[in-house]
Amino acid sequence: MESAPVTGRSAVDLFARDLAMCLSVHRDRGPALVWPDGADTFVAEPSMAGLPQTTLTAEQPGSAQVVPSSPARAGELAEELGRLLGCEARSTLLLLPVGRERPDNKAATDLVLLPVEGGCDCRVDLESATDRARGQDPTLNLRLRVGEALYVPRGLTYTLGGVHAPCILQVISLHDSSW
Numbered sequence: 001m002e003s004a005p006v007t008g009r010s011a012v013d014l015f016a017r018d019l020a021m022c023l024s025v026h027r028d029r030g031p032a033l034v035w036p037d038g039a040d041t042f043v044a045e046p047s048m049a050g051l052p053q054t055t056l057t058a059e060q061p062g063s064a065q066v067v068p069s070s071p072a073r074a075g076e077l078a079e080e081l082g083r084l085l086g087c088e089a090r091s092t093l094l095l096l097p098v099g100r101e102r103p104d105n106k107a108a109t110d111l112v113l114l115p116v117e118g119g120c121d122c123r124v125d126l127e128s129a130t131d132r133a134r135g136q137d138p139t140l141n142l143r144l145r146v147g148e149a150l151y152v153p154r155g156l157t158y159t160l161g162g163v164h165a166p167c168i169l170q171v172i173s174l175h176d177s178s179w
Contacts, residue, residue, distance in 0.1 A: 014038035016080035019112060023085060023151055023174075027110065031124045031140055032151040074116070078172050081112070088175040095168055096120055101161035111152045112172040113160075119145040120169065121162025124152055144169075 018036035026032040074091045082089030093116070096102065113122065124140040143162070144150055152158050160169070 011038035012076045012080055016077055016084055019081055019149055019151075020084035023110070023112075026151055026153075028153055030126065030153065031156065033142065034149045034151065035147060036149060074170050077170075081172060082174070085174065090173045090175065092171045092173070093168055094171060095166060096160060096163045098163050098166060100163065101159065103159045103161075104157055105159065106157045107152045107154050108173075109176075110154050110174040112170075112174070113144060113150045113152060113158075114170040114172065115144055115146050115148070116168050116170050117146065118163065118165050118167030119143060120160050120167045122150060123159045123161075124150075125157045125159075127156060 015036040015038035018038075019034055022032050022034045074093060078089040078091035096118075120143075122142055122144045126138045126140060142150070
């Protein structure tokens, strides 16, 4: 027997639940890549695909642009994730232009990076003296695609690039209260 497709609010709840479960396990241990349930109804909403250029503002010349007002789903996801983790969660949408890199971003809080349109390369510098002493590469390199979420713990540095088509990236910052 097949189950009915997940839509609307229940998709956001499933997505947030899977993220929260992963974060509760990986918190402070290192980055984690998640393929949450409900992603197909959350990402690549038509309202985001046609964002007019005039609604974007540049953070600084040559860097990514910030989408000033996030769609309702992005806010719902951040709110539900914050509720499940017992912390404040804030959501920002970034437009990563083709061919640009966004280097050396230090995570001031725990972050979830989630492409909602397109994809990008992501390098996370693990900054572990133990890894270097063992001769292990102290970086994590991956291609982040729609439907995947990357947890980046506070204090790690990450670089975004490898954008072949415009990428809209949701960044959820998690601010301590009890977690």
